[in-house]
Amino acid sequence: MQRETLEVDVLIVGGGPAGLSAALRLAQLQSQHGGEPLSVAVVEKAREAGAHSLSGAVLDPSALRELIPDFRERGAPIATEVHADHVYFLTQHSKIEFPIIPPPLRNHGNYIVSLNQFVRWLAEQVEAQGIDFFTGFAAQDVLMEDARIVGVRTGDRGVDKHGQQKPTFEPGVDITAKVTIFCDGVRGNLTKELLRRLPLAVGRQPQQFAIGLKELWDIPPDRIAAGTVMHTLGYPLASDEFGGAFIYAMTDRHLSVGFVVGLDYPDPQFDPHMAFNRFKQHPFVSSLLGDGQMVRYGAKALPEGGWNTIPRTYMDGGLIAGDAGGFLNAMRLKGIHLAMRTGLLAGESAFEAIRAGDTSAASLKRYQDKIDASPVRAELYPVRNVHQAFGGGLWAGLAFAGVAVATRGWWPVDLHGEAGHERLRHLPPGTGSEVVAQPASNATTIDRRLTFDKLTNVHYAGTAHEEDQPSHLLVQTEVCSTICGPEYGHPCVRFCPANVYEIARESDGTPRLQINASNCVHCKTCDIMDPYGVITWVPPEGAGGPQYNGM
Amino acid sequence: MILVVAEQRDGRLNRATWETIAAAQALSANDMPMKVVALGASIGPVAQELAAAGVGEVVATEHEALATYTPDGFTMALRRVIESLTPTFVLLPHTYQTRDFAPVLAARMRASLITDVTGINGSGASATFARPMFQGKLAADVRPQGAAPFLVSIQIGAYRADTVKKGSAASITSVSVDIDAAAIRQKPEPPFQEAKQAVDLSQAERIVSVGRGIKSQENIAIAETMARAMGAEIAASRPICDNGWLPMERQIGSSGQTVAPKLYVALGISGAIQHLVGMKGARTIVAINKDADAPIFEVADYGIVGDLFEIVPALVKELEKA
Numbered sequence: 001m002q003r004e005t006l007e008v009d010v011l012i013v014g015g016g017p018a019g020l021s022a023a024l025r026l027a028q029l030q031s032q033h034g035g036e037p038l039s040v041a042v043v044e045k046a047r048e049a050g051a052h053s054l055s056g057a058v059l060d061p062s063a064l065r066e067l068i069p070d071f072r073e074r075g076a077p078i079a080t081e082v083h084a085d086h087v088y089f090l091t092q093h094s095k096i097e098f099p100i101i102p103p104p105l106r107n108h109g110n111y112i113v114s115l116n117q118f119v120r121w122l123a124e125q126v127e128a129q130g131i132d133f134f135t136g137f138a139a140q141d142v143l144m145e146d147a148r149i150v151g152v153r154t155g156d157r158g159v160d161k162h163g164q165q166k167p168t169f170e171p172g173v174d175i176t177a178k179v180t181i182f183c184d185g186v187r188g189n190l191t192k193e194l195l196r197r198l199p200l201a202v203g204r205q206p207q208q209f210a211i212g213l214k215e216l217w218d219i220p221p222d223r224i225a226a227g228t229v230m231h232t233l234g235y236p237l238a239s240d241e242f243g244g245a246f247i248y249a250m251t252d253r254h255l256s257v258g259f260v261v262g263l264d265y266p267d268p269q270f271d272p273h274m275a276f277n278r279f280k281q282h283p284f285v286s287s288l289l290g291d292g293q294m295v296r297y298g299a300k301a302l303p304e305g306g307w308n309t310i311p312r313t314y315m316d317g318g319l320i321a322g323d324a325g326g327f328l329n330a331m332r333l334k335g336i337h338l339a340m341r342t343g344l345l346a347g348e349s350a351f352e353a354i355r356a357g358d359t360s361a362a363s364l365k366r367y368q369d370k371i372d373a374s375p376v377r378a379e380l381y382p383v384r385n386v387h388q389a390f391g392g393g394l395w396a397g398l399a400f401a402g403v404a405v406a407t408r409g410w411w412p413v414d415l416h417g418e419a420g421h422e423r424l425r426h427l428p429p430g431t432g433s434e435v436v437a438q439p440a441s442n443a444t445t446i447d448r449r450l451t452f453d454k455l456t457n458v459h460y461a462g463t464a465h466e467e468d469q470p471s472h473l474l475v476q477t478e479v480c481s482t483i484c485g486p487e488y489g490h491p492c493v494r495f496c497p498a499n500v501y502e503i504a505r506e507s508d509g510t511p512r513l514q515i516n517a518s519n520c521v522h523c524k525t526c527d528i529m530d531p532y533g534v535i536t537w538v539p540p541e542g543a544g545g546p547q548y549n550g551m
Numbered sequence: 552m553i554l555v556v557a558e559q560r561d562g563r564l565n566r567a568t569w570e571t572i573a574a575a576q577a578l579s580a581n582d583m584p585m586k587v588v589a590l591g592a593s594i595g596p597v598a599q600e601l602a603a604a605g606v607g608e609v610v611a612t613e614h615e616a617l618a619t620y621t622p623d624g625f626t627m628a629l630r631r632v633i634e635s636l637t638p639t640f641v642l643l644p645h646t647y648q649t650r651d652f653a654p655v656l657a658a659r660m661r662a663s664l665i666t667d668v669t670g671i672n673g674s675g676a677s678a679t680f681a682r683p684m685f686q687g688k689l690a691a692d693v694r695p696q697g698a699a700p701f702l703v704s705i706q707i708g709a710y711r712a713d714t715v716k717k718g719s720a721a722s723i724t725s726v727s728v729d730i731d732a733a734a735i736r737q738k739p740e741p742p743f744q745e746a747k748q749a750v751d752l753s754q755a756e757r758i759v760s761v762g763r764g765i766k767s768q769e770n771i772a773i774a775e776t777m778a779r780a781m782g783a784e785i786a787a788s789r790p791i792c793d794n795g796w797l798p799m800e801r802q803i804g805s806s807g808q809t810v811a812p813k814l815y816v817a818l819g820i821s822g823a824i825q826h827l828v829g830m831k832g833a834r835t836i837v838a839i840n841k842d843a844d845a846p847i848f849e850v851a852d853y854g855i856v857g858d859l860f861e862i863v864p865a866l867v868k869e870l871e872k873a
Contacts, residue, residue, distance in 0.1 A: 448846065459805065459824045467799065467806055507767065516793070518806060 003153075004173045008039040008132075010350050011151055011177035013139045013190055015044030016053055017115075017336050018322025018343035019183035020122040021067055025347030027129035038354060040131045041175060043154060045138035045522075047543040049123030052185075052522055054214060054298040054548050055115040055336060056246050056258055058082065058107055058229060062375065063340035068125065077117040080250050082107040083227040088284070090235035095284050103405055104332045104383070107229050112248045112256070115336065116548045138539030140172060142180075142190050147198060149318035151176035152190065157541055160468045178359045179350040181319045183343060186301045187524035188324040189538055200311040200320075206419040207326055208305035208387055209528045210243065213276045213497055214258035215460075216551055219292035224249040231333070236278035236442065239394040241265045245279050246333070247288065254550075255288065260333075262304065262390070263495070263529045264420030268427065268488040271440035273299075273497045277451040278444045286450055294452065297460040298551050299497035299523040304330035307384035308414055313342075313371070314349075314364040321346040327376060331383045331401060338376055345370040382409025388417040421531045424488060432486040433511055436503045440494050454499040458519050461498065462547030465518040465540050472540035473500065473515050473526065479534045480513050488531055495529045497521065521546045553579055554638035554700075555607075556629065557589040558646055559597045560620075566754055567644035567705075569712035572606050574705045575642045576716055580674035583639070586610050588632055588726075590625060592618035598723045605718030610636070611725040616732045619739040622652040624730060629656055631728040638700050639676060645704040657702050663695040664702040669709045682706075707753050708811025708832050750784060750800055757783035757814045760803055760830070761791055764819015764840060764859055768796040773863050774818055780870040783816070788826045804829035818859050822847025839863070 010026055012019040019042055026040050046052040059078060064071055071078075085107050087098040127133055140155040152175055158168035182191050187209070195201050230247040237243050242262030249255055259276035279285060303309070303326040310327065313320040321327070321342040328335030349367035353359045371377060386404050390397030404411070427435060446453050465472075484490065485503075490513070492501035498521045504514040522545045527537040555575045557568045572587065579585055585607030589597050598611040612632055616624045629652075633641060643649045645667050657664035670681040672692060679692040680703055695701035752758060759778040765771060771791075778785045785801060792802040803810055804826040811832035818839050820826060823846070830836070831850050838851035839859045848854045855862055 455823045455825065459828075464806070514793075 003171050006041070006173055006175045008041045008175065008177045009179070009354055010038060010040045010347075011175050011180045012040065012042040012183060013152055013180065014183035014185055014188065014322070014324070015042050015046070015049055015123060015133060015135065016119060016183060016185055016322060016339065017122065018324070018339040018346075019044075019181065020119065020126050021063070021340040021343030022181050022183065022321060022347035022350070023126045023131050023133075024067060024122070024129065025344045026351055027126070027131055029348065029351045033355075035355075038351070041177075042126065042131060042133045043137045043139050043152070043175065044133065044135045045539050045542055046545055047136050047547070048120070049133070049135060050116040050119035051547050051549075052545050053115045053119040054212075054300045054546075054551050056212075056214070056248060056256060056333070057113050057115045057118075057336060058248065058334060059111045059113045059118065060332075060334055060337040061109070061111060063337045063344060067340060067344055074125065075121065077121050078111040078113050080112040080227050082110045082112060082229050084225070084229065086228070086230045088230065088232045090232050090282055090284065092235050093283065095232070102401070104329075105231060112227065112229065112250050114250075114550050116551045118336075136543035137173075138542045139184065139190055140539060142193050142197075143174060143176065144197070148316035149180050149194075151180055155539055155542060159470060159541075161470055163470050166468070177317075178354050179317055179319065179364070181321060181343075181346045181350060182324050183320075183322045183339075184324050186303050186323040187527055187537070191320055191324040192527075194315070194318070194320070195311055198315055200313075200315065204311055205305060205308045205388075205417050207303055207309045208417050208420055209263045209301050210260050210304050211263055211272050211299060211301050211495070211497065211523065211525045212258055212260045213273060213299045214256065214297070214551065215294050215457075216296035217255040217257060217289055217292045217294050219253050219255050219289060221253055223253075223288055224255065226251045232279075233394065235282060236275050237261065241270070241275075242390045242394070242397070243275070245285075247285070255292070257285070257289070260302070262420065263301070263525065264391070264418075264423045266423050266425045267441055268424045268491040268531075269435055269441040269494055271442055271494040273454055273457070274440050274442045274444055277446070278442065280450050281444060289450060294460060296462075296548065296551050297452075297457040298546060298548050299461075299521050299525070301524045301528055302335065303328050304387050305417060306330060306387050307377070307380040308388075309417070312368070314361055314367045316361045316364075317359050319346045319349060319364060319367050327380070329379055329383065330387045331404075332379075338379070341374060341376050342371065345374060345376075384409065385411055385415040388415035391415075391417055421529050424491065424531050426487045427489050430486070432489040435489040436485070436493060436511065454497060455519075458498045458521065461521045462549065463498070463519060463521050463545060464547070465520070465544035467518055469541050471515050471517040472538050473517055473520065474536040474538060475513065475515065476534040477513050479532050481511060484530070484532055484534070485511060492526055492530055492535065495525050497523060497525065501526070518544075552636065552638045553583050553585045553640045553642060554610075554633065554636060555585065555587045556641065556643045556649075557587050557597070557601060558644055558648060559589055559591060559594065562594070562596050564597060564600065565644070565646070566712050567646050567707050569715050570707065570710040571642050571644040571705045573710040573712065573715045574668070574671060575640075576606070577710070578640060578642070578671050578674055578678055582675055584608075586636065586638070588612055588629070590617050590628055602721045602723050604715070605721050606715060608721050609723045611723055612728055613725065614728055614730050616730045616735060620648055621735050621737040621739055622655060623735040623737055625652050626656045626659060627730050627734070628728045630659060632726055633660065633700055635726060641700050641702045643702065643704045645706050649704050653702060653704055660700070662700050662702050663697055664704070665693055665695060666704045667706045668703055669706050707809075752784055752786055752801065752803065752808045752810050755784040755810065755812050757781055758786050758803075758810060758812045758830075758833075759783045759816045759818065760786040760788065760820060761797075761818045762788040762820030762826075763790050764821075765791065766819075768794070770860070771796055773860065777816070777818075777863050777867050777870070780867050781814075781816075783814070786810070788820050788823070817847050817851070818863065820847055821845045822850065
């Protein structure tokens, strides 16, 4: 088969905050230093910039200020400045406000943004620099020569659901580069592959993830002032379920409402999407949303393990930045600025290494040195144990978080976390295949006004895929029906926020896993949370996926 | 002046063209003159048909290079026609063909293009056009800006072909265009894949649609019997086509076809929003479902809460009596 090839100096995989910051920094260095111009390309699986970008989001503008000092003049979409912070502990019927806002949750000087719009704007800045930005192309495989990264192969197009080539078949393109910067986001499929093939995670703790669900609402006027930021703990989660909610009031009566649950809850029949529904039914929340309209929905995993779970981020010919590396501050609930900062540093490192004529791991280690000398480490290192402390429950975690703030992170030994799915409990023997037909253990009423079933919600994610293509969720169904079903009752049906996994019945009643792959919103939760690691998320044909306009 | 672009193939006008004429009449409100342009290599009969219906002056545009549709050929020809006639509005049916060339035409002419319009408020130059946003969740009223012409494509089913007001026979003028055949970059091949009774559900007047409630592939026959008795096409919601019980081209909804028949009968369809967006434009919706809380009843004009395996045979019996 004849494959097209493209050769560049720097290839950036993923056009989110990290990848676009890297691209922009490269362009800036290029114009500062002159010389033989470097060719830079960015590949992005979404149809257009920002379509797969989902976050709360409150933006700490520190990295933006450094990257684009005149961001206001350039029209950065950051209209809503935070003017009030509230933190509440919810009980089933009421709320208790924290008398003081814990320092990590103070948002003075930050902005409530739509990450979708922000990324779209960043992409415009990048394209204005003449950088090739290929949207609708998913990086499918890492190209390696021994332990050296030489580029990526993009996915084939025009393959039907049986794997046969359609008349429209186009083979993927091999893009080779001196340095490839992996910014493929949380649980990125290529970064996952790197961690499997190279000893990057040796001596590091396992990454710990959470799932975030979000809705955008239009609410009646005068409910809440734009610029108000609220976070909650407690109801509807039990103390052994980590998580909480956010409510961000934007201009034009838009309200961003979201719920985050640690992917380390013990009950396999717990459903994060139902927890979100229950949260919205709390009188405090329903009084904000009542008579409003849900206009968008989305879900995405987030890496919460912190400093000690970040793998080695440099290798021969490769760097990892942003969520792909786990650069997120779970205590501040923020990662966009760290993604931008690490992207920016990765761009600098790639530039220097190429100019020095040496893109080996030894040369690219400069990236780690830059991170260590930057605000990234200053911010993440002191809170490196906090998320792990929540493994002991909500109260232990909160107490530890307080200590960490007071001592600036001093603690005699580092706490150890485990991969979240290992905490899932087995169901009583013989009940697994029965419970899957029942509602989730935390099910609540669905009225399709305030609370929604997953199928309705997923419509508002705008997700669309080419229908006639192979499933992009590779599942070893043998394990699923013989082991995971009986032991855990098919938890994929619960943790997937988009109704991708369903247990259908054959005419003789035997359960059969049905995969509705075209519902997928690319959140990666299944790849993370499935207890036997038998689900592998690979990118579907380029341009498929959610459409997070305004999210 | 309003110019309607008729769509014909092999001398036959499609229903979407008549719907677009109905939209143009609403926009005109007897106030703005109307013309209809038809393109092809030899379109005498089509022009006659349009002229006989008396919907306004017919502009016949014939050229060898327009024998088969090509985006370059149609863009060049329509650009010439529009530039010589200087209409305020150009209305097109929102068909696959229009979707293919209209953006190019608008860009070449630096004209505004409002696509997939479902309704027109007001008339004449001050009209606003409703078009769906967020997959039908919102209807935005938009008004074109800048200088005429304004291109507007009309969603299939948004207007009804049978409401076209016919007048006394109109005149046919012909506008000649010279097209540089060498500048047409596309080389049309003979049509393929449409041979085997391909279904275009968007043209069906009656549809019987089945959902999960049908339970097994064998039971599809029950719905087919009903469809035959009614002279309806058979269609389905997503799970049925996913299971391969009916072919994909019969799927209605956000990942299938959008239809607006006169009558839509939903058998055992719960009415997930993904399905509703594909059929809520139907004039009359009849739903039969066991679950009284199913969302399909929120859009149904007539609903029967009950067992379709009892109700459908009874209905078929009555239909066959008629």
